[in-house]
Amino acid sequence: MVSTVKLAVIPGDGIGPEVVGEALKALDAATAGTEVAFERTHFSLGAARYLETGDVLTDDDLDAIKGHDAILLGAVGGVPGDPRLAGANIERGLLLKLRFELDHYVNLRPSVLYPGVASPLANPGDVDFVVVREGTEGPYVGNGGAIRVGTPAEVANEVSVNTAYGVERVVRYAFAAASARPKRRLTLVHKTNVLVFAGSLWKRQVDAVAAEFPDVAVDYLHVDAATIFLVTDPARFDVIVTDNLFGDILTDLAGAISGGIGLAASGNINPDGRFPSMFEPVHGSAPDIAGTGIADPTAAILSVALLLDHLGHAGPADRVRQAVAADIADRGDARRSTSEIGDAIAARIGA
Amino acid sequence: MVSTVKLAVIPGDGIGPEVVGEALKALDAATAGTEVAFERTHFSLGAARYLETGDVLTDDDLDAIKGHDAILLGAVGGVPGDPRLAGANIERGLLLKLRFELDHYVNLRPSVLYPGVASPLANPGDVDFVVVREGTEGPYVGNGGAIRVGTPAEVANEVSVNTAYGVERVVRYAFAAASARPKRRLTLVHKTNVLVFAGSLWKRQVDAVAAEFPDVAVDYLHVDAATIFLVTDPARFDVIVTDNLFGDILTDLAGAISGGIGLAASGNINPDGRFPSMFEPVHGSAPDIAGTGIADPTAAILSVALLLDHLGHAGPADRVRQAVAADIADRGDARRSTSEIGDAIAARIGA
Ligand SMILES: CC(C)[C@H](C(=O)O)[C@@H](O)C(=O)O
Ligand SMILES: CC(C)[C@H](C(=O)O)[C@@H](O)C(=O)O
Numbered sequence: 001m002v003s004t005v006k007l008a009v010i011p012g013d014g015i016g017p018e019v020v021g022e023a024l025k026a027l028d029a030a031t032a033g034t035e036v037a038f039e040r041t042h043f044s045l046g047a048a049r050y051l052e053t054g055d056v057l058t059d060d061d062l063d064a065i066k067g068h069d070a071i072l073l074g075a076v077g078g079v080p081g082d083p084r085l086a087g088a089n090i091e092r093g094l095l096l097k098l099r100f101e102l103d104h105y106v107n108l109r110p111s112v113l114y115p116g117v118a119s120p121l122a123n124p125g126d127v128d129f130v131v132v133r134e135g136t137e138g139p140y141v142g143n144g145g146a147i148r149v150g151t152p153a154e155v156a157n158e159v160s161v162n163t164a165y166g167v168e169r170v171v172r173y174a175f176a177a178a179s180a181r182p183k184r185r186l187t188l189v190h191k192t193n194v195l196v197f198a199g200s201l202w203k204r205q206v207d208a209v210a211a212e213f214p215d216v217a218v219d220y221l222h223v224d225a226a227t228i229f230l231v232t233d234p235a236r237f238d239v240i241v242t243d244n245l246f247g248d249i250l251t252d253l254a255g256a257i258s259g260g261i262g263l264a265a266s267g268n269i270n271p272d273g274r275f276p277s278m279f280e281p282v283h284g285s286a287p288d289i290a291g292t293g294i295a296d297p298t299a300a301i302l303s304v305a306l307l308l309d310h311l312g313h314a315g316p317a318d319r320v321r322q323a324v325a326a327d328i329a330d331r332g333d334a335r336r337s338t339s340e341i342g343d344a345i346a347a348r349i350g351a
Numbered sequence: 352m353v354s355t356v357k358l359a360v361i362p363g364d365g366i367g368p369e370v371v372g373e374a375l376k377a378l379d380a381a382t383a384g385t386e387v388a389f390e391r392t393h394f395s396l397g398a399a400r401y402l403e404t405g406d407v408l409t410d411d412d413l414d415a416i417k418g419h420d421a422i423l424l425g426a427v428g429g430v431p432g433d434p435r436l437a438g439a440n441i442e443r444g445l446l447l448k449l450r451f452e453l454d455h456y457v458n459l460r461p462s463v464l465y466p467g468v469a470s471p472l473a474n475p476g477d478v479d480f481v482v483v484r485e486g487t488e489g490p491y492v493g494n495g496g497a498i499r500v501g502t503p504a505e506v507a508n509e510v511s512v513n514t515a516y517g518v519e520r521v522v523r524y525a526f527a528a529a530s531a532r533p534k535r536r537l538t539l540v541h542k543t544n545v546l547v548f549a550g551s552l553w554k555r556q557v558d559a560v561a562a563e564f565p566d567v568a569v570d571y572l573h574v575d576a577a578t579i580f581l582v583t584d585p586a587r588f589d590v591i592v593t594d595n596l597f598g599d600i601l602t603d604l605a606g607a608i609s610g611g612i613g614l615a616a617s618g619n620i621n622p623d624g625r626f627p628s629m630f631e632p633v634h635g636s637a638p639d640i641a642g643t644g645i646a647d648p649t650a651a652i653l654s655v656a657l658l659l660d661h662l663g664h665a666g667p668a669d670r671v672r673q674a675v676a677a678d679i680a681d682r683g684d685a686r687r688s689t690s691e692i693g694d695a696i697a698a699r700i701g702a
Pocket of ligand 2: 224446633
């Protein structure tokens with residue numbers, strides 16, 4: 001019996017549609033002949049849609065998306081500095097709105113340095129860790145404001161909101177993830193010596209949940225020190241758990257050291273299953289290279305592997321990852337187009 | 352005629368006194384026979400002093416320090432997790448208190464990859480940039496709080512406070528610094544797409560001051576993207592201006608890519624001259640290696656060069672930097688002790 005997954009597809013802007021096209025080829029190849037089928041609904045959202053209609057994300061859009069089992073997103077955002085976009089904040093109004101409304105409290109970002117991939121590091125070692133970034137709190141809540149804007153007396157505040165409810169659940173997820181991995185290490189990254197209230201909450205939640213996972217070794221790093229270790233000894237990391245903003249910063253750096261943001265996949269996960277989880281490459285819409293056919297679809301394809309994992313299809317997920325690894329190992333200096341890479345990976349998955 | 356500079360010396364904890372001892376040797380060597388003399392007052396502050404007396408920084412300490420022309424600080428902070436320090440936050444109560452009370456609104460952190468220094472990057476290129484980190488605002492203001500602490504309903508907030516007054520002055524300093532450098536580039540780093548109120552203030556201040564410095568080329572990077580470029584193309588940077596927290600993170604990473612935190616110097620500067628500026632290595636007190644004689648005093652010695660620069664003694668400052676560069680170029684694999692390195696550099700300065 002074939003079960004059907006309702007997949008919302010949001011190709012977005014710039015290179016988003018290009019990489020999503022290849023990701024869908026990989027999804028087809030990985031699930032062909034299996035007991036799962038994907039029924040896709042295409043959502044036209046992003047800067048282009050906003051410029052056409054003035055809407056970023058309507059309540060109807062959101063309701064329709066909520067009716068799906070999972071979401072595949074390419075990238076959203078227009079050309080930086082485009083004056084027609086000055087009134088909208090596509091990142092906040094669309095991407096972050098989806099993460100918050102769909103309670104994606106786990107932002108899962110694995111970093112693996114595949115054999116054959118050039119790292120900017122001289123001696124990267126064995127890079128294989130995952131950042132569990134909190135997705136619904138911290139400085140991302142949009143709880144800021146300003147007074148006397150445009151005058152010499154302007155004050156602009158941003159509030160980072162952290163709750164026991166929100167921190168505990170993501171910390172628990174991170175411990176469970178660490179416990180299921182061979183190294184069983186968890187590193188909390190924060191800035192407890194400066195952000196003392198939020199830091200103390202994070203520290204206490206980690207200490208409390210640690211008691212339930214005696215098999216997991218726990219340590220702590222300040223965020224500044226964590227960036228040092230990411231370039232001097234990334235092999236020391238296994239699972240990193242951290243807040244929304246630190247996670248944003250660390251995962252771009254993590255992407256860079258493990259072969260570039262063109263390979264970095266992510267999942268915005270609602271582990272409760274109340275809302276659809278959303279899978280997307282870490283990279284942005286890169287309007288400067290859109291339409292040139294040089295975008296690397298690998299990050300989007302690896303995001304499909306995370307999607308399949310999340311839906312419980314470990315076999316197909318592994319086939320996607322293995323095909324990517326094999327493709328990467330064989331990448332020489334030859335420049336291939338977006339669709340050539342996508343076709344090659346899909347062919348390997350199907351083989 | 353010899354002019355006398357009143358220097359407050361705060362050796363601090365751990366390796367602080369060890370590296371400060373070598374920094375003072377360099378200062379002596381650089382100013383011997385010149386028209387400037389340093390009259391030193393030693394301040395015993397830090398975790399050790401707190402454990403002895405229960406005081407972190409008294410009003411009398413602060414008043415006495417204010418009576419000086421400049422401050423040289425080693426490092427402060429006890430052994431992490433020491434239960435006797437649980438009631439105190441040496442970082443906030445001493446280091447940050449000094450930065451805030453003495454209105455150190457410019458935290459100046461140069462990154463130079465000296466010839467002969469190993470970088471963790473495979474192809475670092477020509478690394479020579481300076482981060483101008485704001486020092487008196489942002490998430491560092493200590494404007495946080497928590498309710499229902501220790502219960503499942505706990506909420507912990509941290510407020511980032513940014514003012515036109517505070518941002519404009521550090522941005523102006525950064526532009527002046529960029530304008531005096533050969534490359535004349537300034538990069539604002541922030542997260543304007545998420546921290547929209549603070550980000551908008553920073554962006555507008557940079558745009559406004561840019562008009563006064565038409566010779567400086569300006570660009571903008573989100574903090575996450577900035578970490579990518581710091582490992583893939585650090586040579587693109589000249590002057591980075593950024594907020595207190597982003598500056599903290601970026602400068603540890605910058606230190607790591609340019610040979611390690613053992614070489615990273617910093618100045619906490621009050622450009623108005625109303626209060627003494629404070630010079631310190633970026634590294635911490637490293638209690639794990641204190642007393643073993645293996646701490647590298649180079650960052651403290653380079654901080655002396657920044658101190659001399661600040662006081663208008665460009666010649667002696669350059670001699671310190673040249674001696675360090677020569678010492679580094681000749682460093683082989685031989686392990687030298689803290690004082691051997693300090694003596695070697697002082698001898699070169701004097702030669
Ligand atoms: C586009 C932006 C709002 C987003 C974020 O900061 O989370 C991006 O950088 C990411 O990491 O997914
Ligand atoms: C010790 C700590 C408070 C300090 C900071 O965060 O500013 C340190 O990391 C630094 O960069 O000087």
